[in-house]
Amino acid sequence: MYTTSWARLDSRKLDELREKLDALPRFPMVQRPTPLHEVARLSERLDGPRIFVKREDLSGLALGGNKTRELDYFLGAAIADEADVFIAGGGVAQSNHAVQCSAAARKAGLRPVVVLRPFRADPTVGNHLLHLLIGTDVRITEPTQPGHSEHPRFLLAQDMDKVADEYRSQGCRPWVLHSSFHPLGVVGFVDGALELTDQIRDAGIDPTHIYVTSSGATQAGLVLGNKFLGTDVRVVGVHSGETPPGHGSMVTNLANDAASLLDIPTRLDEGDVVSAAFQGEGYGYMSAAGLEAMRLLAETEGIFVDPVYTSKGLAGLISHIREGRIGKGETVIFVHTGGVGVMSAYGKEIAATDAALSG
Numbered sequence: 001m002y003t004t005s006w007a008r009l010d011s012r013k014l015d016e017l018r019e020k021l022d023a024l025p026r027f028p029m030v031q032r033p034t035p036l037h038e039v040a041r042l043s044e045r046l047d048g049p050r051i052f053v054k055r056e057d058l059s060g061l062a063l064g065g066n067k068t069r070e071l072d073y074f075l076g077a078a079i080a081d082e083a084d085v086f087i088a089g090g091g092v093a094q095s096n097h098a099v100q101c102s103a104a105a106r107k108a109g110l111r112p113v114v115v116l117r118p119f120r121a122d123p124t125v126g127n128h129l130l131h132l133l134i135g136t137d138v139r140i141t142e143p144t145q146p147g148h149s150e151h152p153r154f155l156l157a158q159d160m161d162k163v164a165d166e167y168r169s170q171g172c173r174p175w176v177l178h179s180s181f182h183p184l185g186v187v188g189f190v191d192g193a194l195e196l197t198d199q200i201r202d203a204g205i206d207p208t209h210i211y212v213t214s215s216g217a218t219q220a221g222l223v224l225g226n227k228f229l230g231t232d233v234r235v236v237g238v239h240s241g242e243t244p245p246g247h248g249s250m251v252t253n254l255a256n257d258a259a260s261l262l263d264i265p266t267r268l269d270e271g272d273v274v275s276a277a278f279q280g281e282g283y284g285y286m287s288a289a290g291l292e293a294m295r296l297l298a299e300t301e302g303i304f305v306d307p308v309y310t311s312k313g314l315a316g317l318i319s320h321i322r323e324g325r326i327g328k329g330e331t332v333i334f335v336h337t338g339g340v341g342v343m344s345a346y347g348k349e350i351a352a353t354d355a356a357l358s359g
């Protein structure tokens with residue numbers, strides 16, 4: 001049982017954190033605050049705790065998502081460096097991150113470029129289609145060194161650097177974002193933690209848990225922000241893909257780099273990084289539990305989660321509620337990180353499952 005009383009938090013800590021965040025360059029794109037609201041019919045259906053959803057899917061850019069809040073800081077840094085081209089990447093063609101990056105670059109007046117891998121590279125559906133409207137320079141490449149033991153993220157970064165050289169040779173000033181697994185991405189969700197804390201206090205609730213689909217910056221930022229503010233809320237990061245070895249220490253180090261950047265004394269240790277695995281067949285694939293969660297939220301509340309990220313986080317929460325890990329008298333926050341743009345790319349599979357369920 002957790003004992004957080006959000007109303008009794010030290011307001012000076014909130015002000016101090018706001019000052020630290022304001023000291024970093026930011027190009028504000030998030031429509032603040034993103035809504036926090038209760039989903040009572042879902043709670044009732046689960047016979048579970050009070051559930052509130054923090055709607056990062058309604059961030060106000062492209063089709064929304066958690067990357068917008070991070071991009072406020074990434075574009076802030078790119079503009080401070082006087083960049084005119086913004087280069088990002090994605091391990092799959094339907095990457096949410098890549099679309100958010102492209103949209104953010106346009107909004108900030110930079111030229112968007114994304115380097116993607118060919119997994120599910122159908123340009124007529126999902127996020128891939130959106131790049132067409134945004135007018136992104138999309139490069140779909142295979143890893144240059146197949147079979148090489150380097151981490152895929154490293155190989156993708158190399159490809160992004162090559163495209164950056166190409167733009168430099170044309171006299172442009174590209175700013176390259178190798179990955180949102182970046183201290184400024186964490187800063188984005190320290191900002192999110194602060195905004196959420198204000199909303200929780202205004203709503204007069206005392207949540208004991210926050211569930212979020214993340215294995216990186218989003219979780220790290222929420223944990224760091226809450227630790228600084230002195231809440232003892234338990235942040236659970238639900239993974240959408242396999243958990244790599246050493247994950248806990250990687251996230252801890254990333255959060256602590258962000259803490260240095262923000263100039264706050266708080267540091268995480270590995271025990272602060274709480275994870276749950278609901279990845280099913282892995283990254284980029286739907287899971288049976290996720291599909292059930294998707295249907296449950298749509299049926300009870302008319303809200304959509306996406307088939308490969310947010311649905312897994314929600315499935316994790318639902319599973320923990322059913323196991324009785326969160327008591328009926330408690331309150332829990334689910335952070336909806338977006339991703340709904342991919343829906344049509346998985347349409348055939350979703351419809352096939354639906355037919356199987358109803359027939």
Ligand SMILES: *Cc1c(COP(=O)(O)O)cnc(C)c1O
Nearest residue numbers: 096214215216217218337338339
């Ligand atoms: C990127 C993404 C996440 C996870 O973000 P992390 O970088 O792992 O924190 C979760 N949900 C959606 C929809 C995403 O696009």
